[in-house]
Amino acid sequence: MKKIILASALLGVLAFGGDQFAMSDADRAMYEEMLEHNPADMDIAWGGELFEANIGSEEALAKFLGVKAEELAVYLSGFPRYIEKLGMVASQEQVLQGAMAEAGKKPLALKSKEMAAMGAYVKSLSNGLPVSIDINANEHMKKAYALGDVVFNQQRGGRGLSCMSCHAPAVIGSILRTQPLPDLGSEANKAAATWPAYRMTKSNLTTLQKRFQGCMENALLAVIPMGSPEMNALEVYVTHVAKGKEIAIPGLKR
Amino acid sequence: MQRRSFLKGIMMTGAAAAVVSPSLAFSAEAPKGPNAMDLDTAIKAITGGKSVSASDKVQLKAPEIAENGAVVPVSVTVDSPMSAEDHVKAIHIFATKNSNVRCADVMLTPANGTASFSTRVKLGSSQDVMALVVTSKGEFLSAAQNVKVTIGGCG
């Protein structure tokens, strides 16, 4: 019984989560079926309009990124990437901001609904392709991955929790308030390949970074800003866990 | 052994408090909206007081445990030939303990081919979800399923 030591409150919930309050497989299947009618499909359609209005076309985005238009989808499946033009390991949304700025437009805020929709649309261009992040592509990516490792594992806040507290191999599958703690890289979750996703508890399209912020808030950790080096590093780390998994945007999450 | 069952008892109480009480608290003070209507009134408005029989021709699917009351999938399928002479005219969905029990009144025709309707409902507390089906022969058939609403997961 020498599992990772958790804060007592969390341990309490895990210990008696047990069978009684776990959702049945039939129930879970019903929720999974809902993916066929994912309200976020409407955000993707809207995101396509925003993309056209703000960036112009796939060709324009490919040009900004310095890749051939026909290679864009594969290239996009490898984000976050080190982008020389921006001088940083950037999330795909930051690249869209850069492309807007270059076109003389005021970039959409990372936390805006518009950016979530436009970003999800652009990510959906890679649907069906495997997540192809390369953490060894260059020194910048290596550093970002190392930093992401720290962010993921560092215990912070009043309860001394880290991402690892709920997503470590030792606790994955335990039930926390009816829900099994997910293995972020598993075929069922493949987290990075299925975000942005529609969150049923929030009734909106949510990005991976926004989800990280929600976790931090609820676990009483200081919230890391979207687009910061630490947040991008965390996205690199979690995306690498889902490397090779098929991209399917938008996801549908509880 | 005794200590163990004692602990287990405490834990169960704790679990119930943690998982169930938020929804119970909510239901206790559920305010009445402008459309407030209870189940009996809503059913009577449709049947005019005629009897309703539970029928296995009506299949209602909903989760036994909804981990979030805001989005609960509900689907109803009725075994019916959907012919001009014999078809389902209406499927009514009720959330039996919401302040307004009515969720949707679906008027069908033979052109539907199959009598079915699915949607997602908000449930203010644990309760039965019920389907009331009206056939072209003037029958009133029903099916119901209990859905336990919890506040699941974190965030």
Place this chain on the structure above:
Amino acid sequence: MATKSLVKIKPKTYKVGDVVEVSLMVMHPMETGLRKDKESGKLIPAHYINDVKFSFNGTPFTTIKSWESLSTNPVYTISYKVSEAGEIKVAFTDTKGEANENGTKITPKA
């Protein structure tokens, strides 16, 4: 801006005589009138889709009266028996009287 919505047919290919699923999804708050604004503390007035009409080539075949208990961004899925090529239109109205329409072509395979 018009209310965003989507109409889908499942499965993607079908022939005359098949029963398909037709669904309407709408981006709509479906306010119950029982929820308070977090900042002002005032009740947010009820605002929900109360009327949905499905028609094929101009002939209505399913009408739905819906209430505030449907989830935010609601989904309505019904069946439809394909009779011929044509167009399904879905008209929906909310309690503020905003009327919208969306639709999809029905193209049965031979």
